Amino acid sequence: MTDNRPIEERVDEVVIGLADPAECESITRLAETDPEVAALLDRARLRYGELDDTAEPVALPDDMWDRVAAALDSDVEDTEPVPATTVVPFLRPTPSPKLLWTSITSVAASLLLAVALGWMLMSRVEPTVIAVLVNDAGNPVALVEGTEDNTTRITLLGPTTVPEGRIMQVWTKPDADGPPVSLGILDRVESTQLGAEGLPTPSVNQLYEITFEQKGGSPTGLPIGPIHGKGLAQQPL
Amino acid sequence: MTDHAQLIQACARGDTASLRSIMEAEGGRMLGVAKRMLRRVDLAEDAVQDSFVIIWQRAGQFDQTRGAAKGWLYTILRNRCLTMLRNNIWEIPTETEIMERLQDSDIIAEAYDRLDSSSDLRRCLDGLDDTKRSAVLLAYVLGYSHGEIAGRVQAPLGSIKAWVRRGLAQLRACLS
Numbered sequence: 001m002t003d004n005r006p007i008e009e010r011v012d013e014v015v016i017g018l019a020d021p022a023e024c025e026s027i028t029r030l031a032e033t034d035p036e037v038a039a040l041l042d043r044a045r046l047r048y049g050e051l052d053d054t055a056e057p058v059a060l061p062d063d064m065w066d067r068v069a070a071a072l073d074s075d076v077e078d079t080e081p082v083p084a085t086t087v088v089p090f091l092r093p094t095p096s097p098k099l100l101w102t103s104i105t106s107v108a109a110s111l112l113l114a115v116a117l118g119w120m121l122m123s124r125v126e127p128t129v130i131a132v133l134v135n136d137a138g139n140p141v142a143l144v145e146g147t148e149d150n151t152t153r154i155t156l157l158g159p160t161t162v163p164e165g166r167i168m169q170v171w172t173k174p175d176a177d178g179p180p181v182s183l184g185i186l187d188r189v190e191s192t193q194l195g196a197e198g199l200p201t202p203s204v205n206q207l208y209e210i211t212f213e214q215k216g217g218s219p220t221g222l223p224i225g226p227i228h229g230k231g232l233a234q235q236p237l
Numbered sequence: 238m239t240d241h242a243q244l245i246q247a248c249a250r251g252d253t254a255s256l257r258s259i260m261e262a263e264g265g266r267m268l269g270v271a272k273r274m275l276r277r278v279d280l281a282e283d284a285v286q287d288s289f290v291i292i293w294q295r296a297g298q299f300d301q302t303r304g305a306a307k308g309w310l311y312t313i314l315r316n317r318c319l320t321m322l323r324n325n326i327w328e329i330p331t332e333t334e335i336m337e338r339l340q341d342s343d344i345i346a347e348a349y350d351r352l353d354s355s356s357d358l359r360r361c362l363d364g365l366d367d368t369k370r371s372a373v374l375l376a377y378v379l380g381y382s383h384g385e386i387a388g389r390v391q392a393p394l395g396s397i398k399a400w401v402r403r404g405l406a407q408l409r410a411c412l413s
Contacts, residue, residue, distance in 0.1 A: 006319040012405040017319050024316075031303070038303045045256035045308035047412055048329040050358050051377050052311050057265035061282060064264065065257055072253070163338065214340045216388045220276050221377065233312050 015044040031223040040114070127153070130203060130236050133171060133229030141229035142210055146202035152183050154210075155191045160191060163226075166212040171223050173207040174200050180209065185217050208231040248296035256293050259310065264289075267314050273344060274318040274380040284321055288314040293314035315380075322380045341389065345374040361411035369404030372397060 008031070013019045031038040090235045113142035127145035135141050143155040154170060162168060173179070182192035185202040211223040218224050241262070247255035264285060264366075269286075272283035291313050300307055352359035362370050368390060375381040375389060387397045 007261065008409055009402055009405060012409065013401075016373060016405070017315065017380050018376050018401060020381060035303070042304035042308060045312060046305060047358055047408075048377055049308055050352055051348055051358055051374075052266070052270050052315075054348040054378075055266060055269035058262045058268040058272055058278070058281070060260070060268055060285070061240060064286065065260060066284065067286050068256070068293075068320055069253065071286060071290045072293050165342070214342070214389075216391065219341060219381065219389065224276060 007037060011037065011040045011044050012025070017039065023189065067220060077223065109151055127236060129204060129233035131206075131207060131231040131233040133208060133210055133231040135229045136227075144208045144231070144233070146172075146206070146208075146233060148201050150199045151190070151198050152194045152196065152202075154186065154194065156186075160189050160228075163212050165215065167215055167217070168210050168228060169213040169217050169223065169225070170194060171207075171209045171211065172199075172202070175207070176207070180207070181224055182217065184219065185213075186210075187215070203231055204233060204235050205229075208233060239356070241310065242289045242299075245296050245299045245306055245309070246301075248293055253293075256289060256296075259292065260289055263307075263310060267311070271315060271318050273348075273378060274315075276319060280321060281318075284314065284317045288317045291317065319380050323382070324361065341375065341379055342371075345371065345378050346400065348378045349374060357412055358408075361408050364411055365404050365407055368392075369400050369407070372401045373404050373408070392394065 010019070010023065010027055019027070027037065028084065031041055033180055035089075057204075058104070067156040125149070128148050129146045131144040131146075132140050133142040133144060140157050141160065141172050142157055143153075144152040145155075147153075152172075160223065162167075168189075170183040170186065171180040174181065181199065183196050186192050209223060210228040211218070211225040212228055213223070241259060244255040244262075246257050248259070249353075266287065268281055268285050271284040272278060275281045275284060288310075292310060296312060299306070306307070349359070362373070365373070371390065372386050375386050381389065383394055383397050383401070386401070387394045390397070392400075
């Protein structure tokens, strides 16, 4: 598919991490038999490797060697044969069902414009659960109403200051023991309705949280920014 | 200075002390690279641990004539991190596990600033416009995919791919 592209470009994309696993494997195979490709790879790694040197070293935990030594006989990799080369192919993705929600909502987060609907457009559906999100000082900052079809209405309470360059991202934990999942992004300080597909109906004691994330949403698919407010859902009587 | 190539070759002969020497020489930096990409210390430690196991298992395949030892080591680490990122191997983070809450733009700016002032890479990155430079840095430093870069800079995926390719071509021309 991409084979007619210049080999230098393909090598660069492998080295900076933008090639998909199949392409990595393809370049790996080429490098096995073609010293010129191997040389291109080595040169690109050397160039971009300067950026690895800019990472601040972090002290290894005391037990790191014990962990490595204990794992030496284990099989970290898949059992597929590894070609004899200095090129290291990507490991084959092994999709894990338990990560499904995270994946779905990561995609949802990147499609934020598609899911954020104006407050005015929503049709009022009775909420299944309501959560009042409070900040560290214990002040209420948002009211979250979750409906049976997982429409989530966010009503911001009081003055809301979003740090420069950030947006608000709304999270919930449909499974108390599972990862938080993104319900969407509030790129404006206004009450909003968010739609998320594929999530179970919200339930009592489900955690809701708003964090300040970089524009476009958390890059990891998990909340990593400061918490604006959080709270547990209750059933309205 | 540690001769990484000799140490890797010794690993291939079953010398675990050499693997440990590599870990002592490069482990801290490798953990730093992994932490920057994965954002969480616990995941970064897992990536480093796995990488040393892979280094051990593949040491016999290392061919000094085909590439530098350090590049070989970091490629293993980076690929491990990318695999973890792409597979979305996240579990529930606890407060202590969550990394310093730095924004991506700060992290890539820091990486760029820390490049040696005499570095050709830095000089050539200087020559790129902001979007192309950011795209290349987001990919390499943070392990962003094309789609994630598109989300980050709010541009269509096709444009991002084209920008990255043009950026890489400019860098190659500048660096050659």
